Amino acid sequence: MRLRTARVPVAHLLLGLLYAVLLVLATGSLRHNVAELARVLFGLIGLVAAGRAARGPGLATRGRRAWTAVAVSFAVLVTAPLLRLALHRVGIEAADDVTHVAFVLALLVALQMFPAARTTRRERWKSAIDALTVLVGGSMVLWYTSFGPYVERHGFSATVVVSAALYPMGDLALLFSVARVLLRGAGDAARRPLRWLAAGAMVLFAGDALHGHLDGHGPVQLHSPWQFICWITADALLAAGALFAADALGPGRRASRPSRDVRRHLRAARFLPYAAVAVAHILMLGAAVSEGTFFPWGGLAAGSALLSALVLWRQTLVQRESDEQAVTDHLTGLANRSRFRATDARSLARAARTGRHSAVLVIDMNGFKEINDTLGHKAGDLVLIEFAALLRRCVPGPGLPCRLGGDEFAVVLPxxxxxxRAYEVAGRIAAELAPVVVAGRLVEMAASIGVAVSGPGELTHDEIVHRADLAMYRAKKHAPQTRWAAWQESMEPAAEPVAA
Structure with a gap:
């Protein structure tokens, strides 16, 4: 058994140590000064890291501009004390609000610049609706915790709205932008940094919502230790996102393009809308219980939550069915070429981690054209269906039989x-091939099978399929009988001599 260990970069260790020290100091009497120091230090770390990410050699122009804008937002954190001092000197009392809003706006601009995966118009609408769902859920939290109580206590006016909602609404817009980028799909290298930025935005929103909640419920001590803990944690998470970006995109790294397979890469992000709906119903039920008015609003809220859960459950099943149809061959029910490629790539990557082998079988039916020509395409389709059923019987789990198109099939053995074991499966398929009755006639089923095996981390998808193809063509020399062959070095074409 191999024990894998991950090397943690020194910069990440130092960031964690700095965060732990500042977190302890934030519980003391100098917490306000500690929070200011933390903001400057984490701002410096984020500024340097984001600037390094922006200089990545393989980064596209739009991505370079995005990380440059992130660096500008961290520069606002670094210069916040000087900016507040300058504003106080000219008589502006709300200097803290100005610097906070400036930082949030700069980060919002940066998030709008991140390149997203190319998707259809319908997919863009779906991701926008999902992000709006997150926004509405967060707005309900804001209304329940801070904005609503503050308005109830002070009355409704423009000044009250700005005072109660300025911070959390800005953070909510930031959270919406991060959710939108994640739901649209970012490049592989940018995805992990964006998740840390999203975590920082969530904590920042929670801290500012808490501030508004305390302010809206009367003379309660503001700037308590755990408020400062929220703000310090948010700054640390944002700086960590910039550090991960520097590791993935900085000089010496190649930036990845946005992934085209958005659903597969965003398994966590796609649950954000469901979480927002759950939070909204929990707030309604909690409000009904706390007010002691379960009739009628408590029962209606409970029924609404149940109906929403059922609708979301049905939507999940429909979406799963749609996803399965997109990667399934409609005639045979086997996996199609797209799923074959994705599954084999994952199998090879997992084999590299676990130290196991992975194999691919490429199968071409013998004499299939003659079946179509003599008995018709309907009979040919029935033969393909029979052969697909044979593959299901012969391929053990977790192996995946696939139809690549026409009379060409493949099997992934992870x-x-x-x-x-791969050769055993090929031999089992060859042994099971037998005549079948189609349209009242006995039809011979035969195939040529090529087998290629990859050691841990040895081959890519294209390389292992190429080897299986060569082995299949070697077996094809014995057609029309069924044969299988394993790849050998001698099957590779001889290299062309280099002219002197």
Whole structure:
């Protein structure tokens, strides 16, 4: 058994240590000064890291501009004390609000610049609706915790709205922008930094919502230790996102393009709208219980929560069915070429981590054209369906039989302790091939099978499929009988001699 260890970069260790020290100091009497120091220090770390990410050699122009804008937002944190001092000197009392809003706006601009995956118009609408769902859920939290109580206590006016909602609404807009970028799909290298930025935005929103909540419920001590803990944590998470970006995109790294397979890469982000709906119903039920008015609003809120859960459950099942249809061959019900490629790539990557082998079988039916020509395409389709059923019987789990198109099939065999198991599967398929009755006639089924096995981390998807193809063509030389062959070095075409 291999024990894998991950090397943690020194910069991340230092950031964690700095955060722990500042967190302890924030509980003391000098917490306000500690928070100011933390903001400057984390701002410096974020500024340097984001600037390094923006200089990545393989980064696209739009991504370079995005991380440059992130660096500008961290520069606002660094210069916040000087900016507040200058504003106080000219008589502006709300200097803290100005610097906070400036930082949030700069980060909002940066998030709008991040390149997203190319999707259809319908997919863009879906991601926008999902992000709006997150925004509405966060707005309900804001109304329940801070804005509503503050308005009830002070009355409704423009001044009250700005005082109660300025901070959390800005953070909510920031959270919406991060959710939008994640739901649209960012490049592989930018995805992890954006998740840390999203975590920082969530904590920042929670801290400012708490501030508004305390301010809206009367003479309660503001700027308590755990408020400062929220703000310090938010700054640390944002700086961590910039550090991860520097590691993934900085000089010496190649930036990845936005992924086209948004659903597969965003398994966590797609649950954000469901979480927002759950939070909204929990707030309604909590309000009904706390007010002691379960009739009628408590029962209606409970019923609404149940109906929403059922609708979301049904939507999830429909979406899963749609996703399965997109990667399934409609005639045979086997996986299609797209799923074959994705599954094999994951199998090879997992084999590299676990130290196991992975194999691919490429199968081409023999004499299939003659079946179509003599019995018709309907009979040919029935033969393909029979062959697909044979593959299901012969391929053990977690192997995946696939139809690549026409009379060409493939099998992915992951997590093999012994390469010989792949040859056993090929032999089992060859042994099971037998005549079938189609349209009242006995039809011979035969195939040529090529087998290629990859050691841990040895081959890419294209390389292993190429080897299986070569082995299949070697077996094809014995057509029309069924044969299988394993890839050998001698099957590779000889290299062309280099002219002197």
């Amino acid at each position: 997590d093999l302790d012994d390469p010989g």
